[in-house]
Amino acid sequence: MLGGDCEKMARRQDSTRMLYSLVYTSQATTRFGAADVQGLVERARVYNASHHLTGVLFYSEGQFLQVLEGEQTAVKALFAKIQRDPRHHQVQVRREEMVRRREFPYWGMGLSLVPVGVFTRLEQFIPPLPGDGMAREAPRPSLRGLLQPFVRQQR
Template sequence: MTAQNPLVSLVYSSSATHPFGDDQLAELLSVSRSRNSARDITGMLLYRRGEFVQILEGARSDVESLMATIGRDPRHRDIRVLLEEPLHERRFAEWTMGTSRSPPRSPRWRRDTATRSMTSVRAITT
């Protein structure tokens, strides 16, 4: 990364234009991992009930280019950038695209995960 093209983190959410089954999500991840590796982009994709939340990390120009591609992707609608910030180092350095799907239905699991998720969101935003 350079001063003109710094390392950034971008978090966005979007709605799927159609439900994603396991096969469609696996295909999306396979293609994304390959393309992200070629662009030196790392991050995490969350999908649940037709909604995506994704964290992207990389050189500003690469992240902006990828967001333009996502904006033209017919599988996404209502794309909203939630956070964009400079990074000193990657948080997902080993992940060309980590993922998580719908959690188990256990109320305790959801409560514990919500607590961890909020802690993670605070860590990402500070």
């Protein structure tokens, strides 16, 4: 979502403060239609604006891949809610790290509805973290660089 609260938040961002980025995948316990996903994203945008969170959601036939970024406590609090949400199961952290800047600073919550084959490719680009999710590997490319080709539409 360009403009409004997200744009102001991005301009206010303190470049010296570390932010937290988390990427997860999950399976929906019931099918979501396009209108259901759009409603979910609209509610997320309101919540995210009030908690200074940004990110993007990819959805494909019952599968979610979401990037959340912001203050660590706010991201972790939201992720804990998602883990408890009965609409999600098989929640799996794909990436979590402290970052200097947001990859999606203007998106309160971007949305991309993608075909199953594209979603599978997304999952391959961002494999699950081993063990407790805190293992560190060699430096990885930016999320924006990885995900930008997959963002065909942002609603």
